[in-house]
Amino acid sequence: DTAVSQTPKYLVTQMGNDKSIKCEQNLGHDTMYWYKQDSKKFLKIMFSYNNKELIINETVPNRFSPKSPDKAHLNLHINSLELGDSAVYFCASSQEGPRFYGYTFGSGTRLTVV
Amino acid sequence: GQQVMQIPQYQHVQEGEDFTTYCNSSTTLSNIQWYKQRPGGHPVFLIQLVKSGEVKKQKRLTFQFGEAKKNSSLHITATQTTDVGTYFCAGTTTSGTYKYIFGTGTRLKVLA
Numbered sequence: 506d507t508a509v510s511q512t513p514k515y516l517v518t519q520m521g522n523d524k525s526i527k528c529e530q531n532l533g534h535d536t537m538y539w540y541k542q543d544s545k546k547f548l549k550i551m552f553s554y555n556n557k558e559l560i561i562n563e564t565v566p567n568r569f570s571p572k573s574p575d576k577a578h579l580n581l582h583i584n585s586l587e588l589g590d591s592a593v594y595f596c597a598s599s600q601e602g603p604r605f606y607g608y609t610f611g612s613g614t615r616l617t618v619v
Numbered sequence: 620g621q622q623v624m625q626i627p628q629y630q631h632v633q634e635g636e637d638f639t640t641y642c643n644s645s646t647t648l649s650n651i652q653w654y655k656q657r658p659g660g661h662p663v664f665l666i667q668l669v670k671s672g673e674v675k676k677q678k679r680l681t682f683q684f685g686e687a688k689k690n691s692s693l694h695i696t697a698t699q700t701t702d703v704g705t706y707f708c709a710g711t712t713t714s715g716t717y718k719y720i721f722g723t724g725t726r727l728k729v730l731a
Contacts, residue, residue, distance in 0.1 A: 540721075547721075548721040548724070550721075595662070606664070606667060607654075610661040610662050612660070
């Protein structure tokens with residue numbers, strides 16, 4: 506009954522590989538997000554989707570491509586991984602409008618590029 | 620660009636001492652939220668403040684939104700070891716390309 510679930514929890518991969526992270530929410534929220542948290546704990550938004558439509562596309566290398574097949578899922582595909590991509594990636598969801606009351610985060614995916 | 624800074628960046632306190640983290644935005648915020656992230660965990664929503672000058676309490680935690688809606692504070696009375704973690708504020712801006720910006724965070728360590 507997890508509200509926002511991400512897989513995998515840990516991902517160790519070599520430079521140059523392509524990898525995907527999946528996210529699903531069962532809260533009925535209409536907006537989903539990807540955040541990157543670096544080693545200094547800074548949380549930076551990468552993408553935001555509202556009802557499958559991309560609404561925020563932060564300055565992120567185009568090696569990162571989000572995909573939202575429906576409003577309950579938002580996946581993140583990363584091509585040609587680099588050392589600097591190592592971080593914790595959090596998926597989150599929220600309900601926009603008057604019922605907005607904070608983000609619900611997934612448990613995160615710790616990506617290590619070696 | 621729009622920024623939300625928090626001070627201090629780190630704070631170590633003795634168990635039982637009080638703790639305050641301050642959140643300052645370069646632009647006016649329509650509302651502000653606070654989150655707590657335990658070590659190794661994910662951010663968890665604590666509270667939302669909307670009105671200018673608003674003060675809300677949750678047990679030992681007191682949250683305040685500034686009159687100008689550009690700053691906020693979180694005060695913890697008599698800290699406990701369970702308060703350890705990173706506290707983030709996050710603001711919804713009234714203009715600009717970002718709808719929601721997270722603060723830089725304050726890492727709290729409580730020494731028993």
